[in-house]
Amino acid sequence: MVDTTTIRTRTAEPLRVPRYAGWIGKTVGSGLYRHTIGRLADSRPVRLALLAGVPLFWIAALHIGPIFQMGRISFMADYPPSPDGGSAYTLANYKLFFSDQLYFVPFLRSLVFAAVVTLSTLVVVYPVAYYVAKIVQPKNRVRALLLLLIPFWAGELIRTFSVIMLLANRGAVNVALRELGFIDRPIPMLYTSFSLSFGVIYLLALYMLLPLYSAIEKIPTQLVHAAADLGASPFQRFRRVILPLSKDGIVSGCSLVYLTSVGVFAAPLLLGGPNTVIFPEVIATLFHSSNDKWPEGAAFSMLLLAVSLTTVGLFMRVIGGRSVRLM
Numbered sequence: 001m002v003d004t005t006t007i008r009t010r011t012a013e014p015l016r017v018p019r020y021a022g023w024i025g026k027t028v029g030s031g032l033y034r035h036t037i038g039r040l041a042d043s044r045p046v047r048l049a050l051l052a053g054v055p056l057f058w059i060a061a062l063h064i065g066p067i068f069q070m071g072r073i074s075f076m077a078d079y080p081p082s083p084d085g086g087s088a089y090t091l092a093n094y095k096l097f098f099s100d101q102l103y104f105v106p107f108l109r110s111l112v113f114a115a116v117v118t119l120s121t122l123v124v125v126y127p128v129a130y131y132v133a134k135i136v137q138p139k140n141r142v143r144a145l146l147l148l149l150i151p152f153w154a155g156e157l158i159r160t161f162s163v164i165m166l167l168a169n170r171g172a173v174n175v176a177l178r179e180l181g182f183i184d185r186p187i188p189m190l191y192t193s194f195s196l197s198f199g200v201i202y203l204l205a206l207y208m209l210l211p212l213y214s215a216i217e218k219i220p221t222q223l224v225h226a227a228a229d230l231g232a233s234p235f236q237r238f239r240r241v242i243l244p245l246s247k248d249g250i251v252s253g254c255s256l257v258y259l260t261s262v263g264v265f266a267a268p269l270l271l272g273g274p275n276t277v278i279f280p281e282v283i284a285t286l287f288h289s290s291n292d293k294w295p296e297g298a299a300f301s302m303l304l305l306a307v308s309l310t311t312v313g314l315f316m317r318v319i320g321g322r323s324v325r326l327m
Helices: 022-029 031-035 037-041 044-074 092-099 101-135 138-153 156-167 172-179 193-217 221-229 234-245 247-261 266-271 279-288 294-320
Strands: 002-007 015-020
Touching (some): 044 294, 092 294, 101 247, 101 279, 138 193, 156 172, 156 193, 156 266, 193 247, 221 234, 234 247, 279 294
Antiparallel strands (some): 002 015
16 A cells, blocks of 8 residues: 655655555645644654653653652651741651661561562462473464463452452362361461462562563573483473573563562552551551651652662672663
């Protein structure tokens, strides 16, 4: 539907200009288009500005802007500021975190919880990703991947309540164990560290699956066969060939899961108990309290953001090195 015409200029080689058929051709050939969008499209800097403007605006307005505002509020003595004299800036909001163990323990628990969830998710998802990427026939890989992605089409709350229905005293697990004769009374699994970890791993498995699948699929099968021909055992082939070549996927998946799990909020409220309170719940309490402790909540949020990003950065530096890249 597209042909080209040749236009010769005095200073350049012949230029191939596309000619479109149908209503597209009529629109492109109209005077209104040539004097508006067409004139802008003729300029390469303008084209680059238009293409980059939308994503840059999105990042600045919806990502950097709110974080900057949060950081500004974290240094304010009170928020919203008083109409008469505004609000003074102070470091007391940050000092509060270090002065009370009530805040430090949930903060440390969140970091440990995120690390355990990340490692557990990697151990659980890696065999699944390898099976889909290397064992399943190429023509069936899309179907297998689609089957794994179907549960994630539902919302986070729906999947969280499905975990509750699975682990409750009258849930599927306890009913199955009782019918098989393994237990006489239900095993309390809800509102514990186990239920919280299980639920978060289930909710975040997708963030680990896709980077791992992408990295493992790119590994040449000939390298694994060559290692086998040279006498390498299955474990040696995994340790010396597959694992190093899937390093990018491991680093990307672990980084995504860690950054998400360290700030998870809905799952701890529904699956956790009094002994599993993590730092995002403390932050939410400060924001939702009747005392209007927004500056304290903003300070705690910035601390969690800074520590989690630093942890991921060190992890990527130590494990991934300079060659690692996020997928």
